[in-house]
Amino acid sequence: MSHDTTAPxxxxxxxxxLPPESSRWEHFLARFAALAERYGFGLVHTPIFEDSRVxxxxxxxxxEVVGKEMYEFTDRGGRxxxxxxxxxxxxxxxxxQHRPVTPWRAWYATPSFRYERPQAGRYRQHHQVGVExxxxxxxxxxxxxxxxxxxxxESLGLKNFSLAVNSMGDAQCRxxxxxxxxxxxxxxxxxxxxxxxxxxxxxxxxxxxCKTSACRDATQNAPKLLTALCESxxxxxxxxxxxxxxxxxxxxxxxxxxxxxDYYTKTTFEFSxxxxxxxxxxxxxxxxxxxxxxxxxGPPTPGIGxxxxxERVLLACDAEQVFAIAPMPPVAFVVDVTGGEGxxxxxxxLREKGLYVExxxxxxxxxxxLKAADKSGAACALLIGSEELAQKSVTxxxxxxxxxxxxxxxxxxxxxxxxxxxxxx
Ligand code: AMP
Numbered sequence: 001m002s003h004d005t006t007a008p009x010x011x012x013x014x015x016x017x018l019p020p021e022s023s024r025w026e027h028f029l030a031r032f033a034a035l036a037e038r039y040g041f042g043l044v045h046t047p048i049f050e051d052s053r054v055x056x057x058x059x060x061x062x063x064e065v066v067g068k069e070m071y072e073f074t075d076r077g078g079r080x081x082x083x084x085x086x087x088x089x090x091x092x093x094x095x096x097q098h099r100p101v102t103p104w105r106a107w108y109a110t111p112s113f114r115y116e117r118p119q120a121g122r123y124r125q126h127h128q129v130g131v132e133x134x135x136x137x138x139x140x141x142x143x144x145x146x147x148x149x150x151x152x153x154e155s156l157g158l159k160n161f162s163l164a165v166n167s168m169g170d171a172q173c174r175x176x177x178x179x180x181x182x183x184x185x186x187x188x189x190x191x192x193x194x195x196x197x198x199x200x201x202x203x204x205x206x207x208x209x210c211k212t213s214a215c216r217d218a219t220q221n222a223p224k225l226l227t228a229l230c231e232s233x234x235x236x237x238x239x240x241x242x243x244x245x246x247x248x249x250x251x252x253x254x255x256x257x258x259x260x261x262d263y264y265t266k267t268t269f270e271f272s273x274x275x276x277x278x279x280x281x282x283x284x285x286x287x288x289x290x291x292x293x294x295x296x297x298g299p300p301t302p303g304i305g306x307x308x309x310x311e312r313v314l315l316a317c318d319a320e321q322v323f324a325i326a327p328m329p330p331v332a333f334v335v336d337v338t339g340g341e342g343x344x345x346x347x348x349x350l351r352e353k354g355l356y357v358e359x360x361x362x363x364x365x366x367x368x369x370l371k372a373a374d375k376s377g378a379a380c381a382l383l384i385g386s387e388e389l390a391q392k393s394v395t396x397x398x399x400x401x402x403x404x405x406x407x408x409x410x411x412x413x414x415x416x417x418x419x420x421x422x423x424x425x
Pocket of ligand 1 (some may be wrong): 114116122124127282310311
């Protein structure tokens with residue numbers, strides 16, 4: 001019998017995040033959490049897999065995400081489940097299930113799974129942070145949400161990005177517009193890209209968002225949704241535009257912005273980086289979904305939210321050379337040439353007091369331990385030789401500056417940490 005001895009690798013389109021890169025992720029998440037909480041959002045965790053219907057009904061059968069990209073499976077009990085392809089539908093499912101008091105504001109950080117063709121900035125497992133605000137159709141909420149995303153990107157140091165805003169209309173005005181657009185596209189069917197020549201009847205709006213020059217040219221003179229909005233959608237859109245202007249946020253109105261998920265109504269928006277390659281330059285986006293709660297079995301409840309792609313944003317940060325997080329070095333590195341018990345106890349005592357300290361293991365030589373101490377970036381080495389061990393003391397040697405080394409008792413070293421919060425000598 002032959003055994004497969006090849007080492008398994010992470011699946012295509014997925015990636016590991018290791019230190020020091022993972023420390024950027026920690027900072028990214030902490031910064032997003034702090035900002036979201038300042039705007040009144042509370043953290044929500046939902047399962048990574050759901051009843052497939054959550055996404056089929058929520059996102060829409062005809063969307064790419066559900067139709068072509070969803071990871072679906074039947075579990076051992078015969079249940080039809082799917083890995084979450086985005087964050088919103090699960091949060092809304094949880095809202096319908098638990099019926100929290102509205103207005104309700106939730107933020108999340110989650111992996112998302114889509115069977116896409118992997119390339120730079122496009123993965124089969126990517127990660128998103130996002131927010132959802134349920135229970136109000138006030139356009140000022142739309143503004144707050146967009147401003148929150150804008151401020152988040154700014155706080156990372158990003159500058160080279162832009163914001164596009166659109167309105168998708170609602171159940172009152174969109175159906176008539178979609179009919180008009182479908183009629184218009186029938187006249188253009190021969191010149192649409194292959195995919196949309198086949199599919200435009202099903203979802204004509206999607207053609208507006210198609211990146212091929214064929215579809216772009218064909219829709220150049222297509223009827224515009226923004227001019228077909230009903231009175232209340234127009235008023236809503238105008239208030240959003242006024243609110244963004246009042247907040248000093250720069251944006252363009254883009255009536256091609258229909259976005260890939262079917263649930264949007266009224267406001268949609270998207271942030272794009274100009275520092276990233278065109279096809280994968282969306283940093284995040286979202287919009288209003290006033291029918292989504294109902295489609296998942298809840299009472300009529302308006303809502304709005306966004307999702308931001310963590311990897312994408314970090315790629316944009318790299319391209320703009322911002323948000324570089326230098327890993328914190330230990331404050332001290334304990335070097336023990338007496339067998340390691342001194343290091344064991346001193347490291348434990350210093351960590352109890354809240355300090356980040358390191359040590360060497362495996363009874364290595366003084367020279368090798370000092371090399372490791374230097375490499376760690378620690379400000380000082382705490383040396384334990386036989387004399388120090390006998391006298392319950394430690395010798396402090398500066399590693400980053402010229403300075404006389406001193407020997408102090410461990411008791412006074414720890415008392416110093418209590419008094420100052422650091423190793424002082
Ligand atoms: P969406 O849910 O499609 O609006 O995506 C929200 C954000 O997630 C996008 O703006 C991207 O930043 C990011 N994103 C979406 N799909 C992927 C993917 N396959 N790989 C990496 N990031 C993605």
